[in-house]
Amino acid sequence: MDAPPLDTELLRGFRFGCRPDCGLCCFTTPAVSPDEWRRVRTVRPELTTVRSGGSVVLPAHPHGGSCLLLRANRCSAHAVRPHPCREFPVTVHVGERLQASLVLSCPGLDLGGFRRDERGAEPEGLSDELAAVRARVGPETRRQLEQAVRRRRTLRRRLGAEGRWEEETEVRAALREAVPTPDRDDFPSVPPPPIEGPWEALPMYFDQRAAPVALAERGDGWVAVELSAAGGGRSVGVAVPPDRPPELDVSARELLTHYLRYWLERDAFFGALHLEMLDQRPGRMREEAGRALREIGAATVTAAAVRAQLDRGVVGTLGLDDIVRGIRVVDLDWLDRPTWGGRL
Numbered sequence: 001m002d003a004p005p006l007d008t009e010l011l012r013g014f015r016f017g018c019r020p021d022c023g024l025c026c027f028t029t030p031a032v033s034p035d036e037w038r039r040v041r042t043v044r045p046e047l048t049t050v051r052s053g054g055s056v057v058l059p060a061h062p063h064g065g066s067c068l069l070l071r072a073n074r075c076s077a078h079a080v081r082p083h084p085c086r087e088f089p090v091t092v093h094v095g096e097r098l099q100a101s102l103v104l105s106c107p108g109l110d111l112g113g114f115r116r117d118e119r120g121a122e123p124e125g126l127s128d129e130l131a132a133v134r135a136r137v138g139p140e141t142r143r144q145l146e147q148a149v150r151r152r153r154t155l156r157r158r159l160g161a162e163g164r165w166e167e168e169t170e171v172r173a174a175l176r177e178a179v180p181t182p183d184r185d186d187f188p189s190v191p192p193p194p195i196e197g198p199w200e201a202l203p204m205y206f207d208q209r210a211a212p213v214a215l216a217e218r219g220d221g222w223v224a225v226e227l228s229a230a231g232g233g234r235s236v237g238v239a240v241p242p243d244r245p246p247e248l249d250v251s252a253r254e255l256l257t258h259y260l261r262y263w264l265e266r267d268a269f270f271g272a273l274h275l276e277m278l279d280q281r282p283g284r285m286r287e288e289a290g291r292a293l294r295e296i297g298a299a300t301v302t303a304a305a306v307r308a309q310l311d312r313g314v315v316g317t318l319g320l321d322d323i324v325r326g327i328r329v330v331d332l333d334w335l336d337r338p339t340w341g342g343r344l
């Protein structure tokens with residue numbers, strides 16, 4: 001049976017170069033296959049795996065710490081690192097098709113790839129990551145795709161019976177040219193998890209420090225915590241998130257629109273949206289997609305304003321770089337939401 005094709009349209013025009021001083025993607029517990037685990041054991045025989053949500057993963061230091069294989073900000077098993085580490089920042093949603101997308105929290109990605117005039121170009125610096133993805137696409141992937149198509153059919157039937165279903169192509173076409181951006185009612189935006197923990201769930205970003213910074217909610221605002229690879233961390237500031245939309249300059253507004261349009265093209269967006277509609281949302285797909293985009297926009301602008309406060313003290317008008325920093329905080333967190341499709 002032929003391997004299904006990989007849609008890489010959402011990678012076009014982007015440039016990637018891993019930042020050796022970063023380590024953000026190592027503050028995690030990567031999934032590991034049996035073969036990969038055998039290879040990791042040759043380098044670190046004392047390690048044991050952990051079960052997490054149906055996967056076998058490498059262990060991490062507790063309380064927000066890094067993967068146990070990270071030493072002095074470097075992977076101590078680089079040659080045998082498992083597939084999530086080889087493929088990051090590429091992520092693949094298995095829905096009606098295999099759609100590759102980028103985890104835009106990664107600071108090694110140049111967000112200039114959003115610009116339409118560059119979208120025809122092949123991605124730069126991602127050949128190893130794409131080769132690692134393609135090496136895992138096989139007959140089992142086709143079975144995953146078939147399962148995802150069946151799940152979508154069930155959702156379509158149930159939402160259709162309530163008169164709430166519209167095809168993704170129609171919703172995309174309707175919203176692409178007039179992308180809904182957040183308004184007053186979308187603020188205050190969804191806060192990060194509380195400081196009491198678990199810290200593993202906190203949104204993180206690279207801030208040119210020794211380790212990533214995580215945001216958490218505390219009574220007096222959002223606290224920024226510089227994490228330690230060994231677990232725990234120290235507060236490096238508190239900021240009060242805006243309760244109304246901050247001013248954005250023209251370039252910031254334009255970048256936010258590009259970002260929300262990118263979400264509209266991700267199959268994972270619709271996968272998560274359909275599940276939400278089934279569980280709790282009353283509207284038709286177009287309204288719900290618009291609401292979800294405004295919610296992502298509000299989270300991005302809020303994270304941008306919080307980082308601007310932490311960096312500059314006073315927030316006036318947010319600019320392009322501020323929105324880049326907001327995207328770096330929120331993207332992985334939103335991508336992590338459950339969808340009816342799986343991940344490769």
Ligand code: SF4
Pocket residue numbers: 017018019020022023024025026088089105106107108109206
């Ligand atoms: S988050 Fe991106 S830049 Fe940072 S270490 Fe991982 S791949 Fe490299």
Ligand code: SF4
Pocket residue numbers: 025026027028030058067068069070071074075076077078081082085
């Ligand atoms: S295995 Fe290596 S590259 Fe992967 S998360 Fe752990 S330290 Fe990072």
